[in-house]
Amino acid sequence: MAELLSLSDAIARFVRSGDAVALEGFTHLIPFAAGHEIIRQGLTGLTLIRMTPDLVYDQMIGCGCARKLVFSWGGNPGVGSLHRLRDAVERGWPGPLEIEEHSHAAMAHAYAAGAAGLPCAIFRGYLGSQLREVNPRIQTVICPFTGEALTAVPALRPDVAVIHAQKADRTGNVLVAGIVGVQKEAVLSARRAVATVEEIVDDLGTTGTNAVVLPAWTLSAVVLAPGGARPSYAHGYYARDNAFYTAWDAIARDRERFTAWIDANVRHAGRGRG
Numbered sequence: 132m133a134e135l136l137s138l139s140d141a142i143a144r145f146v147r148s149g150d151a152v153a154l155e156g157f158t159h160l161i162p163f164a165a166g167h168e169i170i171r172q173g174l175t176g177l178t179l180i181r182m183t184p185d186l187v188y189d190q191m192i193g194c195g196c197a198r199k200l201v202f203s204w205g206g207n208p209g210v211g212s213l214h215r216l217r218d219a220v221e222r223g224w225p226g227p228l229e230i231e232e233h234s235h236a237a238m239a240h241a242y243a244a245g246a247a248g249l250p251c252a253i254f255r256g257y258l259g260s261q262l263r264e265v266n267p268r269i270q271t272v273i274c275p276f277t278g279e280a281l282t283a284v285p286a287l288r289p290d291v292a293v294i295h296a297q298k299a300d301r302t303g304n305v306l307v308a309g310i311v312g313v314q315k316e317a318v319l320s321a322r323r324a325v326a327t328v329e330e331i332v333d334d335l336g337t338t339g340t341n342a343v344v345l346p347a348w349t350l351s352a353v354v355l356a357p358g359g360a361r362p363s364y365a366h367g368y369y370a371r372d373n374a375f376y377t378a379w380d381a382i383a384r385d386r387e388r389f390t391a392w393i394d395a396n397v398r399h400a401g402r403g404r405g
Contacts, residue, residue, distance in 0.1 A: 133303030133350035138327065138359075141352040142168045145323045150290035151201075153180040153242075153321065154187060157312025159366055162295040163187050164359035165327055167397045170194045180289055182238045182313060186362070186379055189213040190397070192228060193389050199229040201287070203238045207383075210376055214383040224386065232266055237284045242313050244286035245320030256282045292321035295360045296345075297367060298335055299328045303347030306335045309366030315343045324349060327356035329368050 136144070146152060146169060154162050166187040169177075178199040179188055185208060191197060193215030205213055219228035233241070240252035253272060263269045272283045294314040298306040305326045307314050318324040326345065331353070338344060347353075362372035382392050 133299075133305075133326070133347040133353045135301075135303065135331070136352045136354055138164060138168050138354045138356055139172070141165075141325045141354050142172055142174075145325055145351050146172075146174060146291050146293070148174045149176040150174075151178040151180060151288075153287070153289040153292045153317045155181060155292065155294055155312060155314050155317040156360065156363065157182060157314075158310050159364040159371070160295045160297075160307065160309070160312075160314070160360050161185070161187055161363035162293050162327055162359060163361060163363065164356045165293045165295070165325065165354075166191055169196060170393065170397050180287060182235055183208075184216070185213070186376065189215045189379075189383055190393065192216050192219050193225065193383070194393060194397075195225040197228060198226070199231065201231045201233070201238075203233045203235045207376060207380060209373075210380050214380070215389060218386070231268060232262060233269070233284060234260070234262070237269070237282070238287070239313050239316070241284050241287040242316035242320050245288040246316045249286055251283045251285050253281050253283050287317075287320055289317065289321040291323040291325065291351075292317040293325045293327070294318060295327045295329075295356070295365070297329050297365060299326065299331050299353045299355075300335050301331060301333060303350060303353050304335060305345040305347075305350060305353060306338060306342060307345065308339060308342040311341060311343050315345060318345055318349050323351045325352045325354065326350050327354045327359040329357055329359070329365055331355050 179197045180201045184202045184205040240254045244252035270283045296305045296307040362375040364371040
């Protein structure tokens with residue numbers, strides 16, 4: 132059952148150097164506060180897993196947390212490249228970074244397979260794609276019933292999944308609403324799971340449409356972290372900080388400027404701006 136912990140305690144107990152770690156949240160509810168705590172605790176050698184890695188992974192990669200990235204599309208949405216990611220891949224700074232690229236569909240199917248305890252995901256996809264040429268983990272299998280050629284990718288089974296959500300109740304059940312992405316599948320596929328939330332309430336209330344409740348037994352820890360998704364947004368709580376996403380392009384281009392920003396806003400702060 133989920134324990135109610137501080138952010139520093141939850142990361143210290145459930146995320147370890149060398150782990151495969153999935154920080155999920157699609158468009159909003161991106162767990163920046165948790166990513167910053169991983170940086171502050173100096174965790175290294177991580178395999179970072181995420182659909183659409185954006186600023187939080189750019190920051191973690193630039194701080195030397197990662198040895199490998201498993202992802203589908205990486206960039207600063209609406210702005211351009213992730214410069215710390217590019218620097219790691221192209222120049223090995225602050226260390227070399229192995230990459231394993233997939234499509235969005237492959238990542239979603241791989242999480243679902245992991246959640247179901249299956250060894251791989253089988254689906255229709257990658258027709259005409261050149262990703263097969265650079266990713267040997269994309270394979271073809273023949274359906275024993277129809278003879279159809281299908282795509283297979285390994286199931287994703289992170290050591291730990293970290294998500295941000297709107298609410299938790301006092302028994303540890305967590306509500307995710309709005310664009311839910313693959314948070315549910317990431318939590319169910321992981322060996323350990325941490326959810327940061329905007330608020331803890333007596334009753335989750337009416338969940339509405341397009342909402343998921345993760346039962347307390349699916350989570351290792353719940354953390355009260357208001358604003359924990361900034362500079363992304365939390366549906367129903369605060370808007371996306373578009374100006375910061377634009378400003379990040381210049382910050383991340385230069386190693387010294389990036390390091391100074393991390394020192395001021397992450398390493399020496401309880402939680403930075405984003």
